[in-house]
Amino acid sequence: MIDVKNLINLLKKNNCNFFTGVPDSVLKVFSAYLQSKSKNSHIIAVNEGSAVSIGIGHYLSTKKMPCVYMQNSGLSNALNPLISIANKKVYSIPLVLIIGWRGSPRINDEPQHNVKGKITENILKLLNIKYTILRNENDLKKFNKQIIFAKKNKSIIACLIEQGVLSNRTKQNKIKNYYKLDKEFFLKKLLGSLKSKTKIISSTGYNSRELIYLNNKYKFKNSDHFYMVGGMGHTSSVALGYSLQTNKNTLCIDGDGSMLMHLGSIKTAGTFANNNFKYILLNNNTHDSVGGQKTYSSEINFEKLSKSLGFKKFFCIKKEIDLEKNIKKFLSCKHLSFLEVKIANSRIRKLPRPDNLIEIKNKFMK
Ligand SMILES: Cc1ncc(C[n+]2csc(CCOP(=O)(O)OP(=O)(O)O)c2C)c(N)n1
CATH class of the missing domain: 3.40.50.970 (Thiamin diphosphate (ThDP)-binding fold, Pyr/PP domains)
Structure with a gap:
């Protein structure tokens, strides 16, 4: 060592x-x-x-x-x-x-x-x-x-x-939580609110692994998932490419570190996406899955940013109160929409990892 x-x-x-x-x-x-x-x-x-x-x-x-x-x-x-x-x-x-x-x-x-x-x-x-x-x-x-x-x-x-x-022999600081909303609680409500045949493309980091965990635990039936195990920062581009060839609701679930890595892609989505493309930013202001280093995304005004990049509607969720109602408002919005969720870091220990990637891809493409 x-x-x-x-x-x-x-x-x-x-x-x-x-x-x-x-x-x-x-x-x-x-x-x-x-x-x-x-x-x-x-x-x-x-x-x-x-x-x-x-x-x-x-x-x-x-x-x-x-x-x-x-x-x-x-x-x-x-x-x-x-x-x-x-x-x-x-x-x-x-x-x-x-x-x-x-x-x-x-x-x-x-x-x-x-x-x-x-x-x-x-x-x-x-x-x-x-x-x-x-x-x-x-x-x-x-x-x-x-x-x-x-x-x-x-x-x-x-x-x-x-x-x-x-x-490192010196004492390490604990990963800081910048927001309170529990990630499992939010994602569970989100997955439970989806229309059938919703397609979800989610980013690397803890987001995809948390979705796998919840799907295993609660057996949600309304969504198919494509987990971006690599290609960090390209989640919105894969979701855009997918959504343009289908009428199915396509949800992009991205992390703040992932979004910032290739921020320009959100402009491409803002310009070319149809209304079936929905973007969700799980903003915890950290690279939670690799040690909790700050992303500085809490300093960004995502409403102004997303609107100037071409999104028509902006939603922000940061509290448990009225959560289901607010999720439904976003999901049923008929315009190109962007949802920022100010969220706490993952609390689940030992999140699962996707194992059979070809099976996951084939199921997603059915
Ligand atoms: C190109 C590339 N650089 C770095 C990494 C290492 N890495 C994996 S996840 C991650 C952080 C992702 O941050 P965020 O999207 O905010 O998700 P969170 O970790 O908070 O779940 C990083 C830097 C990677 N997978 N790929």
Whole structure:
């Protein structure tokens, strides 16, 4: 194991003291440490390409190598600025990448992570990015040498970290709840209020897993589900593409982290969606499922935002009172509508994960 403090001190010793990235469960102690100790030099980005780009900008103004962290699933979001701007043969910008390695060949993970995990090293090799697999404190020495090389050579360097490797000896804060409305209570009422044959497309994070849990528990019959186990931020696009070819009610249930990751997609939905497309934002102001890091979405006026992006009606729910009535108003609205639900974090321990994805897809497509 590696004490996260030692990893961060190694970076700082190399004058790499600006951090930006997208939260990841493997790296949750890393971002928690930054949040408590380096708040002023840590930026939580909405997606990994944006994190790399913030890092590039930092280098341009300071000549100092930034640290960009991400889950390996987000490496593909990062590819564009990594290849087309930072690459040695383009602008040659030195960067340190800290990559949470879901689905590494040593670990049996969920299907989407297993696919990415097996090719992560090859992606780095293809990009000519030297990397160290960090498994214990000794590996930090090799990583240190690579950082010194990258600084001198103005190149990109990376490390891969598997689940359970990083530890944090300092006490960690509990995940904060920004809102009160209970998630299970809301989703149960929602699923119980749907017309038959409603199609639901839900985001990665706890949202899909909470829906699976509720469907198992209460055996709701009126909806078919497509769970976005990966493709974070693309929930509304999948829902849009689906809804345009059907008259069926299509509900997109998104998280705030997921929505912000590719916020522009909501504009596409606002422009092109028909009235059978309904968008629900479960806004808990956190990346609940990967450690509770803030998304800052509580600062957004979603009524103004959604209306300026093309939605005709906006609804907001934050209390249990009149919940069913308010849900029905939204569901029966004949215009393109957006519902923001200000909601508490998930309270269910050990949420289930979707297991047979092909069966789920076939059932959804029936
Ligand atoms: C491209 C990509 N980057 C990062 C992740 C890691 N990740 C999984 S869920 C999640 C947070 C999602 O936040 P939100 O949509 O608010 O849902 P919540 O966690 O609150 O349930 C993140 C960052 C990922 N799956 N894919």
